[in-house]
Amino acid sequence: MGxxxxxxxxxxxxxxxDHDPFDSVEPPKRPTSRLIMHSMxxxxxxxxxxxxxxxxxxVLLSVGLPNxxxxxxxxxxxxxxxxxxxxxxxxxDHCRSRWGRRRPYILTLGVMMLVxxxxxxxxxxxxxxxxANPRKKLVWAISVTMIGVVLFDFAADFxxxxxxAYLFDVCSHQDKEKGLHYHALFTGFGGALGYLSGAIDWAHxxxxxxxxxEFQVMFFFSALVLTLCLIVHLCSISEAPLTDVxxxxxxxxxxxxxxxxxxxxxxxxxxxxxxxxxxxxxxAMQGTKNKNHAEQTCREMTLKSLLRALVSMPPHYRYLCxxxxxxxxxxxxxxxxxxxxxxxxxxxxxxxSAHNSTEFxxxxxxxxxxxxxxxxxxxxxxxxxxxxxxLVSCIGLKGLYFTGYLLFGVGTGFIGLFPNVYSTLVxxxxxxVMSSTLYTVPFNLITEYHHEEEKERQQAPGGDPxxxxxxxxxxxxxxxxxxxxxxxxxxxxxxxxxxxxxxxxIVVITASATALIGCCFVALFVRYVD
Numbered sequence: 001m002g003x004x005x006x007x008x009x010x011x012x013x014x015x016x017x018d019h020d021p022f023d024s025v026e027p028p029k030r031p032t033s034r035l036i037m038h039s040m041x042x043x044x045x046x047x048x049x050x051x052x053x054x055x056x057x058x059v060l061l062s063v064g065l066p067n068x069x070x071x072x073x074x075x076x077x078x079x080x081x082x083x084x085x086x087x088x089x090x091x092x093d094h095c096r097s098r099w100g101r102r103r104p105y106i107l108t109l110g111v112m113m114l115v116x117x118x119x120x121x122x123x124x125x126x127x128x129x130x131x132a133n134p135r136k137k138l139v140w141a142i143s144v145t146m147i148g149v150v151l152f153d154f155a156a157d158f159x160x161x162x163x164x165a166y167l168f169d170v171c172s173h174q175d176k177e178k179g180l181h182y183h184a185l186f187t188g189f190g191g192a193l194g195y196l197s198g199a200i201d202w203a204h205x206x207x208x209x210x211x212x213x214e215f216q217v218m219f220f221f222s223a224l225v226l227t228l229c230l231i232v233h234l235c236s237i238s239e240a241p242l243t244d245v246x247x248x249x250x251x252x253x254x255x256x257x258x259x260x261x262x263x264x265x266x267x268x269x270x271x272x273x274x275x276x277x278x279x280x281x282x283x284a285m286q287g288t289k290n291k292n293h294a295e296q297t298c299r300e301m302t303l304k305s306l307l308r309a310l311v312s313m314p315p316h317y318r319y320l321c322x323x324x325x326x327x328x329x330x331x332x333x334x335x336x337x338x339x340x341x342x343x344x345x346x347x348x349x350x351x352x353s354a355h356n357s358t359e360f361x362x363x364x365x366x367x368x369x370x371x372x373x374x375x376x377x378x379x380x381x382x383x384x385x386x387x388x389x390x391l392v393s394c395i396g397l398k399g400l401y402f403t404g405y406l407l408f409g410v411g412t413g414f415i416g417l418f419p420n421v422y423s424t425l426v427x428x429x430x431x432x433v434m435s436s437t438l439y440t441v442p443f444n445l446i447t448e449y450h451h452e453e454e455k456e457r458q459q460a461p462g463g464d465p466x467x468x469x470x471x472x473x474x475x476x477x478x479x480x481x482x483x484x485x486x487x488x489x490x491x492x493x494x495x496x497x498x499x500x501x502x503x504x505x506i507v508v509i510t511a512s513a514t515a516l517i518g519c520c521f522v523a524l525f526v527r528y529v530d
Contacts, residue, residue, distance in 0.1 A: 030175045030237060037236035039182040041106065041163050043190035044229030045156055048113060048222045050194025050378070052156075054371065055218060056120065056149055063124050063141045073146055074491050077153035081484035085161060085477045092162055093474060100239025102166035109162070110230045112155035114223055119148025121219040125212065157484055161477040163233075164443055168450065168476070170237045176447040181389050184439040188382030188432065190225075195375040197221055316449065316527035317475065321482050323522050324442050327405060328486035330514035331434050333494055334412050335377075337507040339370030345505055346419045369421065373428040380432025381439075388440060397441055397448070401522045404437025409515030416508035434515070446475055448529040 060073070088105065095101040123144035131137045167179045202208035202217040211217050343349045349363025392400055411430035414423070497506050 026172050027170055027175075028172065030171055030179075032178075034236050035171075035175065035179045035182050036186075037232050038167060038179060039186040039233075040229040040236075041110075041159070041233035042183045043186040044226040044233075045113075045159060046187045046190035046378075047194040047197075047225050047229075048117060048152070049156060050191045050374075051117075051198055051218050051222050052120075052149075052152060053374070054195065054198030055215065059120055059124070059145060059215065060149070063145050064138055065142055065145070073149055075488065077150045077157065078484035078487035078491070080154055081157045082481050082488065085158060085481035085484065088158065088161070088477060092165065096241070098241045100166075100241055102162045102169065103234050103239060105162040106159060106166065107230070107234060109155045109159040110226065113152055113159070113226060116148045116150075116152025116155060117219055117222055117226075120145050120152060121148070121215045121222075123148055125216070157480070160483075161480040164446075164476040164480070166237075166239070168447060170239060173447065173451050177392075177444055178389070180440045180443050180447075181385055184385035184388070184436045185382050187439055188378045188380070188385060188436065191378035192375050192382070194222075195371055195378060198371070313478070314449075317478075319521075319525045319527065320442055320445055321479055323401075323518060323526050324438070324479055325482040325486055326514060326518040326521055327434070327438050328483050329489055330405075330408065330412075330511045330518060331431075331438060332486050332490045333507055333514065334431070334511035335374070336490060337494065337498075337504055338373065339367045341415075341419075341504045341508060342366040342370035342373065342424070345503070346421055346424055369425070373425050374431075376425060376428040377431035377435060380429035381435040382432075384433050385436045385440065388436065396528065397444055398523070398526075398528045400437060401441045401526065402519055404434050404441065405515050405518040405522060408434035409512050409519060411512075412508050412515065413512035416505055416512060419505075442479055443476070445526070445528070446479060450475070452529050 065073070092101050092105050095104060097104045124141045127137055127141045127144055131140055163183075164180075167183070168176055171179055197218065202214040208214055208217050211220060340351070343351060343363040343366030347362050347366030347369070349361075349366050350357075350359035351363050353359040353363075388400060395403070407430045411427040415427050494507055494510070497510060498504055500506075
């Protein structure tokens, strides 16, 4: 990057001349080390997710949460995320912070994750120390724990959109694909480490005795990992503030970092436009006019225009969102009930028998082995993410997308039809293929769509003004909120299916059927850029 500093320093940034507010100039190539630093946020997020998966049910049971409130805990966060995620994504497109457009949102959501973890892992202990009345203590412990779980899920689900938009803003087209592979790689590593940490019996170790309980130990590690990962992520690649563009002020330049585009808010001047330090007055007036147009676009962004932009999104974006919804519905159907499936079906245990009975101990053993299966899923996700960059040159994004859904559908079908401990653990590796596919391929397609649209705008300036409200932040948020919609569908539908069928086998079969339907959808309806 240092070799380009002299050339970059000779250029002058100008504001929005002839381009849509979300048009972009290709950013410079990023070193691999910077892309790895950028991926650390996904490592920390997935580590905390794994800790929640391992501990949230024991925590809720330990505080005495009534069964009637379980649905509120699991439904509130995805409903809020589904309704608010596109709004927040669009707001980040127009954020005028001096620190950039995405990083303020990432920092805020990271702090919310920390607060949520502190509440649901330590709330019971804090309440017990402050309140003596048993009834009040029970009410406050349940309330604080529920707020913590909902806050953590809300922030952890939300943060993925700004992280992806941040990557798309500051990286070239090739680096976006490379960065997404690193994201999926470190997502798998973070999940595997989180599951392994949750499998350790901290209560009998010195650290557990020092901090009090295993809940406090896991909060210590989770907070430490997430804080360090967020710091590294936020310092990875600088953003150009949107405020500088609106005021016509070029960003600060350093020898290491040439001027960056803020999602199309800057472009390099040419020798015809700037000669001997003299700026053509006509070009200056044109820049001022386009600057005012950008400011007017930001002012006129209302909820109504936002909804109109979402409804009128191009069909290929809509089909991609539907395929993402199908994929996450299949994946979550299997993952949320997998440990219960291992305990009841594979091991033949009974979760409703007495806790000192043989049937219940067998069920607990199945749940423990199921956790190791989830760890295998995370490791295979990381390994597959590494090999994806070699596979994409052979079979393309369409082949990767179709293969991920197909392997998951066939694998879960075999697990449901032929439940066996060893074959199930081996087939858990196919869960990782699906996980890596969902974290990379849809966002790779988003980058392809954006790249194609940018080239079209360059060839035909002055595009449709109605599309100006849609930016990369909104597109990433809209795609990500399909995860929340899948959670709502899974939470509302699978419980009914299990009660109707009388066995959790129906969950695995449903996941298999949904994934195979997704195979047909990604092959027939999703658009792939040549």
